[in-house]
Amino acid sequence: MNSPQKPHAGSIHSRFDRITQTQLLKELLFVCIWIGFGTLTLWGGDIFGFLSFSHNTPTNTTLQVEFPHVYDIWKRGEGVFVDTRPATYFKRGHIPGAVNVPINRVTQHLNVLPTNKETPLITYCGSIACPNSYQLMHVLLGEGYLNVRYFPRGLKGWQTLGYPLETE
């Protein structure tokens, strides 16, 4: 009568035997549940403002432009507004006179920017929840533009205060 073959001690097979798949799956399940709890806690913390001490306040706040200064800049034509959203959103509505440099197509759209690197540029995105304006500001600073700032409230903030929009 054949007895069941025991795997060789120390082999990968025997190790798999020791770590039974059921046990590993059970551990994965428990860890995933804990990660889920943690995620929900962070989400809740953000909703109730516990994370707001750092949210939307990136490293250098002097690079931000806020109301009403942003409106003054636009009205006086003291800078070029750069919309970081995709072209389809840009066509539906943007700050009048703005140019479109989508964050994922920066190199292809750099030609729409003024050649004078000292021209003030203000990047903006859809709303305060979108961080692309901040990222694009850094990209443009890296491209050699000397006077770049970002408008964190974005188009939604602009619209909320009833400022005009331009469509294409």
Next chain:
Amino acid sequence: MTISSLLITVLRIVLGSILLIAGVTKLANFGAFIYDVAGYQMLPSYLIKPTCYILVSTEITLGTALCFGYFSRGAGLLSALLFLIFSVALANVLLRELPLSDCGCGNYLFSLLDYLGLSVSTTPNWKMIFVDILLAIVCIGVVFSPQQGYGLDSLIRYARGNDPTG
């Protein structure tokens, strides 16, 4: 106490502390972390914040589990996956030549290697990918090691009358 148990315990605690410190660092400066993740340009804007919640929660949970040796095999497997995801994200930045000044990794091993003169720094580079892949391999080693070292798992096994390190 065997040398292999001790070695696995040390490796597990090192891996756990890397993840735990990275998670807590990101949580402490959550706003900046959101901008770092956006800089990878891999996700649509509405997925950036949920991804940040998941990443921070995952790092803290896995780090704690590995440090305390609780569900350490499951945590080790997920940690390996996490390090591989980090490697892919960093490779994406390098291949697309994205101008990301800070990887937002929070990995103290990078700072340590930088201090030792290996110039890893915080700007994405291929050495980071190498380190992340190495860490993923160590995680896999922890998962499939016959010894699990000392921790809550071994205490529970000991209480049940089983081999505490196996």
